[in-house]
Amino acid sequence: MSVWRIARLVAAKDLRIEWHSRVLTNQVLPFAGVTMVIFAFALDSDAVLERVAPGLVWLATMFSMLVLVQRTFAVETDDGALDALRVAGVDPRAIFLGKASGLAVQLLVLEVVLLFAAVVLFRQTVPVDGLVLLVTTLISATCGLAAVGTLYGGLAAGFRGRETLLPLLTLPAVAPVLIGATRAVEAALGTAGAVVSDGWPWVGLLVVFAVAFGVGGSLAFGPLIDE
């Protein structure tokens, strides 16, 4: 079986599990929503919230992603499924790509919901000419986030006292995505006078990041989970 076929199977399995267990819809999305709400409590100013809304969307995404990653690997380690896959000789790159893809789909759903929340809660508007930039940003940022999340999630999976390592490893690593995606979305939404053309260099950064961690991650995943 080719790497791509296995990856597709792994991703499909993850998404099917998610569809049946509804952890994303019942736990993670509400958590993300709550995060957006408590931002308002802390920042307490409509003007400030309107200005920083793109950043808040990505902050909420980052925090929710940590929960999602824990979940996607808890599914594997609870019954030793990941070990079984490895022992069966499945190429770890395929496992990585599959899990990252499944995670990416869930992250995309999360981000769309958060953007919607920002429109409602923080008075954002989505101009038509920013739409292409917005969609491209979402996709490229998500790929990078999914790669990093899957990689460090594999390391931090399962063992007690390891899961707390996930935020510490992940957040510094995704700092470029936070910077780039926020600036790009600001450009797409026209926040603080930004124009759409401002956003494209940032998308370039996001793409480079996604490729670097996509490739690096698939290579590093094998040694990292081999125990």
Added chain:
Amino acid sequence: MEDAGFIFGSYLLTFATVALVAWRYVRSGRRLARRVPDEEKYWL
């Protein structure tokens, strides 16, 4: 020297940190070395 406090203080802080780290490495090294036979000590 103006701001002498800051300047001298920074140098002092740096050297104090360095000395502390050095002392801890040497002390733990001594404790361990008492329990390890000489053949294992490749630096001797």
Added chain:
Amino acid sequence: MTTTESKLETTGVSTSATTGSRGSRILGIATIIAMGWLVAFGLGFSPEDRDQREAVRLLYVHVPTIWIAYLAFVVTAIGSAMYLFTKKKSLGWDRLAGASAEIGTIFVAVTLVVGALWGRLTWGVFWQWDARLTTTALLFVTYIGYLAVRQLGGTHEQRARRSAVIGLLAVLEIPLVHWSVRLWRSLHQEATVLGTDADVNMDGLMLFSLFVGVVAFTLLYVWLLMHRTRGMAMEDYLDDRGLDEALEARRAEGEPAARAEGAN
């Protein structure tokens, strides 16, 4: 001359209770002398700067510590790569990587603190979100993460493999972070109008003082590295001995019972 023989868990004998050697002692003395020169030149002989005045003296410490930290992290990456990609997989590479990262992280912490004090003198604030400071702060946290991964437990080989991967990923992450932060700050002009840059036009005595600082901290780094790697080697050895003994004890437990069964 009395040799102190310690009671050990093995048949071996320990007569030398230190991680020092002739080489490290010479290095240590050289380090102390170099540090003395640094104080003499940094605080004494070198002049004040035209713009920064006396605050420039802090740079003779601040700049060397971050440069040596970079060196240390490069050594960590080399050790990580050597562990992962050589057939022998000698744990010595892993210990080199770990010790170097530990020392590098300490140096980054010193860089950040001295840098903050320097900023207070030149910019009037302890911190600002310019490209260099932000990247350095993220560098610090990244390697805290590396050190945390080393503490995850398991066999030495597991520790070595995990941290080697993380050590190499860090080398991937840092340029990405640097690039994105540079791009970010270059487009946000408001924060960078806080006056003097750290890039001072140094020549003559000032440059020499900086050079002395680099030499002194490099010597210090090597000395610390020698002692820490030796200490780590002993820790790993004692770990292994402890495991062997636990296995022996377990086996010994089972024997009388097995003999009794065999007799029946």
